[in-house]
Amino acid sequence: MTSYAVIMAGGKGERFWPWSRSSLPKQFLALTGERTLIQQAFDRLSKSFSPQHILVVTGEDFLQMAREQLPQLPRNNFLVEPVGRNTAPCIGLAALVLAKKDPEASMMVFPADHLVKKEEVFQACLERCLDLAAGGKQLVTIGIIPTRPETGYGYIEREENPLPGEPPTYPVKRFVEKPNLEKALQFLNSGRYYWNSGIFAWKAGLILEKIQKYLPELYRGLKYLEPSLGGTGEEQALREVFPSLPSISIDYGVMEKEQNILVVEGSFQWDDLGSWAALAEHAFQDKDGNTVRGRHVCIDTKNCLVYGQDNLIATLGVEGLIIVESDGVVIVCPKDRAQEVKALVQKLNEKGLDEHL
């Protein structure tokens, strides 16, 4: 029985505009170091999976870039979604491909654009997930120990009693969508909630069963695709079927409905890097709390994120700002409003300035 890693790399990443663009989403950017986020995901997974057993699912527009960034990956290990339809169709497609290859295959699913630190803890979680998934009866996920009352993440409530073994693993009581602050505080204080990491493990056949049960429309679409997969008609079939699939997340479509799920406690550092401010939290900060890329000259500048590409950025007497420049665009906003950058993107769209998006 073989285990596969599936990297989901179809996201748009408007929140990292203007570094991210519609043609260059977040997962393909080197936001935190020399390597792009998808390269970092690949590097992490390479410790547990051979390149032959890593799949990347991405959009048509990003296929070439993904191949360039991951030259170690066999060409056939890239699956292309003609249009993005959220995570359930993406995961369903990967499961279908793997189940056809190996009816007993296990798979783990990873977002391409998250940040992970303490990788040895991460590896231990992967091993545990794969062991549990190999049993073939349960869906498995990783829950991150929350460190703040974050309202931008979904949560997972666990049952009282753990299974034997390490890292700690519990039956899932329920999946919870992004809470308000009051609830997030309750969750944090209860000690029984994890952040939903978006990392899952299961047998390919099992998730297909669950899709059949909870998302029959998606399942029918996948079954229609099945005969073409791996053959010359694959691309044509995907183009035909994908746009008609329901756009729905695996969390909402399956996990929230399913009772039989295990959660492995992830005590590694994790962030979904949802904004420039989140990035600033995790990237290197100098003695004044500034996170800098590119050329920066400053006087009396504190706790700023300054990311420049083509321009020298000079700052004087500012604090807590995000200043990012890329390819003809400069944005300036306070860190505590970094979540709203996508509203700026939307405004440009409305104004017909989409050459900058």
Add this chain to the structure above:
Amino acid sequence: MTSYAVIMAGGKGERFWPWSRSSLPKQFLALTGERTLIQQAFDRLSKSFSPQHILVVTGEDFLQMAREQLPQLPRNNFLVEPVGRNTAPCIGLAALVLAKKDPEASMMVFPADHLVKKEEVFQACLERCLDLAAGGKQLVTIGIIPTRPETGYGYIEREENPLPGEPPTYPVKRFVEKPNLEKALQFLNSGRYYWNSGIFAWKAGLILEKIQKYLPELYRGLKYLEPSLGGTGEEQALREVFPSLPSISIDYGVMEKEQNILVVEGSFQWDDLGSWAALAEHAFQDKDGNTVRGRHVCIDTKNCLVYGQDNLIATLGVEGLIIVESDGVVIVCPKDRAQEVKALVQKLNEKGLDEHL
């Protein structure tokens, strides 16, 4: 007897960096409208002086740009300083040239880079200054009615009793250098102080006499130049003499020492545009108090100055900031620290990043 206008256009303008550069100082920039500041100065003076009677004094590096921006001005009306030596040598040179042309010539001196509004009031002041200067016995200046306790300007204290005639004109009691805030408040409240506008009127021969009296070293330099002026040896002589002249302002070198000066009250709007913040005060502000040039997209942005050239600038949730982009440089600073932009320029210089200056 003929009257001449002399526009001093040798300034560096570090405070408008990065729009102003060492190769493109403030007076050659269109900061407040379609026309550059020196063009605006020329337009204003054209109502009182014919182009034949307007001289521009500028640096070697700026000669071509000055000629391009003022095509109406005869080529010989540009005087070139091989190096900038502050205003006294600049004015001395112009006076020498004019006195040689016409021993009875009157001259008025104007900075090239100031802002003037209410031009009809300005014209009336010019007429009055020229009338008074024509008497030939006194140095004349324009004092601006102060509207705030500005510490960035020099002041002129007037005597109690005005001369007959309009606009109001008084003997000068004393010239005062830039005060601290306490003194500036006293000056403002006393009603007897004006801002030193840097605009002067006198007979060319008279200011040369005063230079002889108060700045004998400068006078000797000018006398050494005199025989070469207008001839083929002029450029060579200027190159030889100018670097050795004392670098001193006419205010400090002559006006503060001389007793016999008249000040004409200038009730027009005036600003020496000493910073981006000063510019924002005078330029058009939209309903949110923003002053914008170039492409700007914003959400919740107030009282900012946003001047872009090559980049789209997007702002979100910021207030009172100066954001200026030009030719590979972006600066961000609060309006109330705009005076310190020159410190940034200095820092770049120290870092050897002078390609951006």
